[in-house]
């Protein structure tokens with residue numbers, strides 16, 4: 141608390157001062173005040189880190205559940221670290237490159253300088269509670285982003301201002317669109333020589349099809365980037381104040397005046413004029429105000445009105461405010477925090493249909509599970525309605541199970557603060573929920589779920605014709621994409637198999653994109669993941685966290701299978717088990733599914749679905765095939781399991797008749813590379829069956845857009861590093877599954893059969 145008041149005082153003493161040591165006539169006096177302030181701060185710094193215990197349940201209108209999302213390396217973690225520091229929760233500025241950040245707390249994150257797990261941090265900023273989730277930028281961890289977005293009310297998209305919109309930004313932007321999440325853009329890395337505001341704005345318009353609303357313009361560029369003009373207030377915000385630690389906490393905010401350069405004044409005037417006009421175009425209330433009271437001088441419109449209009453525009457998804465700065469050089473983060481509280485919505489401004497059935501009863505969504513060796517599974521929950529209390533029983537609708545929650549915690553990166561209760565709008569961390577997994581809906585009791593069901597039914601009756609059913613009481617879960625890579629995993633000795641299985645079960649609870657199965661032929665355990673890095677990290681975690689040295693088999697591509705032509709067939713299964721004879725005949729071709737009794741229909745569907753899981757060619761999942769049921773005849777006494785078995789056998793037969801073919805994952809690839817190395821990269825891609833779609837200029841670099849089969853991309857990061865002496869970056873994303881040519885397919889088949 142002491143630290144907080146010191147920070148506020150420091151800021152206040154500079155806010156509104158018309159000069160400082162570098163630019164004012166009364167510099168000496170300012171310098172003195174500044175020195176005094178710093179002395180005071182320094183005395184307070186060592187022990188006075190704020191405690192989240194101070195405010196536990198803020199008013200819902202003052203909560204912001206915010207995600208930070210971007211392409212890899214745009215600076216999300218660095219920005220988050222600054223936020224924690226300026227809001228007074230950390231003593232020192234964490235640095236990704238030094239491996240001492242708060243949010244990247246896993247050993248692998250610190251070593252590699254990347255975010256793997258989304259971390260939730262709670263802090264307050266100017267009377268607002270901010271629950272912030274720093275999400276990974278690497279495509280292998282897209283599921284983490286999806287889980288976070290599911291429970292957020294707003295997001296900050298961070299960009300490298302020298303690169304504009306990059307491949308993964310586009311993916312996370314679309315994810316945010318799907319969840320209707322209002323956003324802000326932060327153009328980071330303005331200190332880089334190639335940073336460009338116009339380029340970034342143009343790429344936001346072109347690639348994201350968004351409507352950027354520019355709220356700031358930078359002052360200086362590259363190394364000379366020293367501050368920005370706040371177009372809402374028409375103030376100059378400068379970080380060139382010399383401070384003992386250069387940590388960016390001290391900055392100077394002064395109204396633009398005639399002492400500023402004519403160039404800056406004219407640039408700011410033009411940008412502010414554009415902002416006012418743009419907001420008036422997007423918001424009728426603001427347009428009316430302008431045309432009424434301020435028709436003579438638009439510029440005189442009060443900044444509060446402009447700010448309120450920008451907020452309405454943001455919440456209505458008509459525009460996206462754009463701010464700029466340099467997190468690494470400690471510039472622009474405090475105004476970003478102000479913008480989060482000013483423009484992004486509070487939980488009660490987002491509307492979820494389902495929540496109204498629960499009224500004031502508890503309704504929460506589990507969006508992440510962490511496995512803690514001492515405390516067991518820790519479940520992250522977003523509370524949508526009601527209150528969550530420690531030491532209470534809760535009901536999991538998806539599992540139809542009542543569980544006891546022992547403790548309730550506020551998540552503070554890898555540290556957790558215990559609290560007695562938490563209200564709607566907050567993000568909680570619970571201990572004791574052993575059955576709950578990602579995507580489950582938690583309510584206070586079975587009877588509260590029943591009461592919600594009655595309310596929903598009543599509403600259905602009133603509206604008549606509205607779809608009812610079980611689904612309406614559970615919150616939508618998280619979509620998990622299918623893995624593209626797999627490999628075998630073996631423990632060092634058979635005695636360790638059980639430990640390995642336990643480790644994999646725990647890791648799967650944490651990470652729904654990790655799939656584990658047993659190969660039916662070899663009995664080997666198979667790990668399936670989203671990419672090379674994903675599998676590498678899992679391997680590493682098993683070693684470090686569970687102390688098991690496992691051996692991974694070669695990484696293999698997860699192909700798919702499909703059919704070449706239509707086919708139909710029938711099959712009869714006649715089997716006597718004990719004293720019971722089971723006889724079933726199935727014909728697969730034309731649909732008569734509607735006429736099947738419900739239990740038979742389920743059994744037939746099970747048989748069809750199970751045969752889709754393993755195609756006849758190499759046992760890969762079958763896709764892009766539709767099966768219709770022509771006839772089913774069942775002798776009395778036949779079990780439904782036998783019906784499913786007969787359907788599966790018939791499916792295998794019909795799929796073989798239809799002739800199967802392999803589909804391979806085709807990736808879209810983006811490479812940023814210097815002009816001199818471009819030809820080497822192109823030559824290499826040609827050998828990888830790559831198709832080049834476009835080569836664009838990006839400052840001094842080239843941006844190469846291509847598609848390449850995943851099978852050709854193993855170990856590509858090392859190859860690219862060697863080819864370009866480390867001067868290129870790339871990103872890879874699954875685009876589609878494409879049919880392989882007969883020659884390529886036979887290479888794969890021979891390889892699998894051990895012939896090549």
Ligand SMILES: Nc1nc2c(ncn2[C@@H]2O[C@H](COP(=O)(O)OP(=O)(O)OP(=O)(O)O)[C@@H](O)[C@H]2O)c(=O)[nH]1
Pocket residue numbers: 210211212213214215216217218219236237253254255256275276277278328329330331332465466467468469
């Ligand atoms: N020049 C410059 N570099 C920055 C800035 N912000 C971050 N960086 C550097 O960019 C690199 C990536 O920063 P991170 O904060 O880890 O980026 P991230 O988006 O969290 O990365 P992932 O979590 O791995 O996706 C690090 O080397 C940072 O030091 C900035 O404002 N200017």
